[in-house]
């Protein structure tokens with residue numbers, strides 16, 4: 112293996128330095144993964160280290176598999192036995208051997224989040240706790256916080272003292288832990304905690320595992336948390352540890368990752384050396400320029416000067432579309448253009464990335480319409496998501512009392528209608544040859560329901576009937592329906608922000624449908640239109656565009672990358688800013704940096720005008736676009752508007768800025784307005800003499816008469 116031809120000088124030093132612990136701090140695309148791979152190969156092939164004494168911890172299973180493959184390619188069969196896996200897999204492997212010391216069998220069961228939810232629901236019934244008072248999701252978070260802070264259930268009960276809410280949670284925690292122990296179950300936290308507990312308390316097992324590894328590598332070290340760090344410390348007594356990371360790519364702080372572990376590595380692991388890799392091999396000069404300019408705006412960072420020898424390259428393109436639909440169309444057209452006109456490029460070289468999963472909806476619909484196959488990594492296609500299916504079922508019930516829709520939603524949210532009651536309703540429907548909904552409403556006397564269920568059913572039926580009679584525009588009827596049937600409350604109680612965003616995105620889809628089908632914007636037509644997307648099971652031809660959230664894209668690379676939805680409030684996310692202020696903003700910026708640096712040949716950034724149902728405000732371009740400067744980037748489409756510049760005038764509007772007379776045919780989408788009561792807004796739809804205007808919160812979206820005196824057009 113000739114490392115001189117495979118690696119640059121610093122990379123080679125990093126791959127071959129074995130005299131002490133090693134920290135490799137490296138920018139995006141500078142060959143971190145490549146260096147770890149060749150370091151392992153070097154240890155086996157050139158140094159003759161027993162492969163079984165080499166450990167490499169990666170962040171995802173995908174990364175582990177890729178690294179294994181690459182090591183095998185280089186060293187062949189000699190590499191077998193090297194342990195390359197995620198930290199959770201390492202713990203499972205460890206526990207299967209040693210958990211018997213805690214009186215667990217080695218074939219314990221691992222619980223995922225769905226299992227956790229089911230268990231907590233069960234415990235709530237036993238302990239008579241209402242999920243509306245303590246949501247299941249918040250309970251899962253509480254349990255996880257107790258555990259990672261190493262607070263035992265007994266201690267939690269003591270700490271809760273007389274505070275009844277806290278005491279209830281502590282009791283659930285106790286019952287949860289007891290149940291798991293009785294049934295030999297482990298949740299994800301337990302995998303790490305139990306492994307660390309055994310290593311901390313059983314010196315002979317610790318010694319055995321410490322003697323196992325001579326060389327330990329940890330990739331993506333910027334995203335480790337306290338327990339992972341402790342585990343690496345424990346295992347490293349006789350080993351040389353090599354950690355690799357990029358502090359600018361810390362994107363999991365919300366899950367306990369702490370960038371200080373890589374920054375302070377030199378204090379705990381002695382002696383040590385740090386090597387910095389600053390040559391980027393992945394991206395063109397322009398992609399790098401734009402990414403560097405952005406990340407420089409973060410104040411909490413180690414300055415690195417990432418460079419590339421691939422100067423220039425295609426400009427980064429930022430496109431502002433008139434609407435989300437147009438944004439998606441622009442992306443799809445560009446993709447077709449690239450695939451048709453660039454030699455050897457196919458769909459698999461292209462990725463579409465977004466900040467939040469709900470943002471995939473519009474682009475999915477456009478790709479389906481154009482017959483471009485796509486895959487969503489780490490998630491479900493929009494119309495397959497549970498909450499979207501539930502919401503559409505409610506609409507189907509409003510539209511035509513469909514039985515399948517009825518069955519899907521009758522007990523979501525819970526109305527005390529279980530399998531038996533449903534069978535009872537089905538029988539009544541069969542006897543009378545009517546729909547399930549009619550059976551429930553017209554023959555309720557034949558159905559056995561508790562008083563509580565009767566009340567819940569009444570609320571449901573009233574909500575459905577109200578929606579049927581509604582004269583509101585469809586998207587408003589839908590919004591009201593989701594509130595009236597208790598669906599939004601259910602999601603709020605369960606702290607399911609992402610699912611709520613998907614419901615708002617579905618509302619946007621209904622709104623868009625009305626705008627484009629002014630002639631017959633009926634619910635029936637909408638449902639028919641949408642079935643094209645819900646029944647879409649494309650045949651896998653192996654050629655697909657990859658769609659994923661930026662968190663999922665960590666460590667990956669693609670020739671062409673589109674990052675969509677770059678609107679202020681969406682990316683950076685308003686929630687991160689509200690919850691974590693400047694720290695939240697810096698993490699969002701790192702996320703944008705990760706997204707931009709996934710691109711090899713060309714990067715496209717898009718956003719659109721109009722109104723966001725998720726942030727409930729008019730859309731303007733993300734500050735990140737403003738921050739990347741003007742070098743290496745060109746703008747197309749509408750002129751980007753930023754919060755700091757021309758969008759919201761700081762002073763009150765002067766008379767001269769106002770156009771006095773609002774002639775009806777003067778209006779167009781994108782016009783800025785000032786309204787005497789609602790303040791400033793932007794026109795999102797012109798419908799003869801009625802304007803849909805998106806105002807800043809709290810006013811939101813309003814339909815107003817174009818020539819009303821309260822409304823003034825502002826000069827653009």
Ligand SMILES: Nc1ncnc2c1ncn2[C@@H]1O[C@H](COP(=O)(O)OP(=O)(O)OP(=O)(O)O)[C@@H](O)[C@H]1O
Pocket residue numbers: 117118119122137138139140141142143144145146357360391392393665666667668708
């Ligand atoms: N010395 C080199 N010669 C040629 N190609 C290289 C070299 N070093 C890295 N590369 C290539 O550059 C790209 C980025 O490398 P790699 O994925 O290892 O970077 P990374 O630092 O792990 O990236 P990130 O942290 O952004 O995910 C890969 O395609 C890799 O093959």
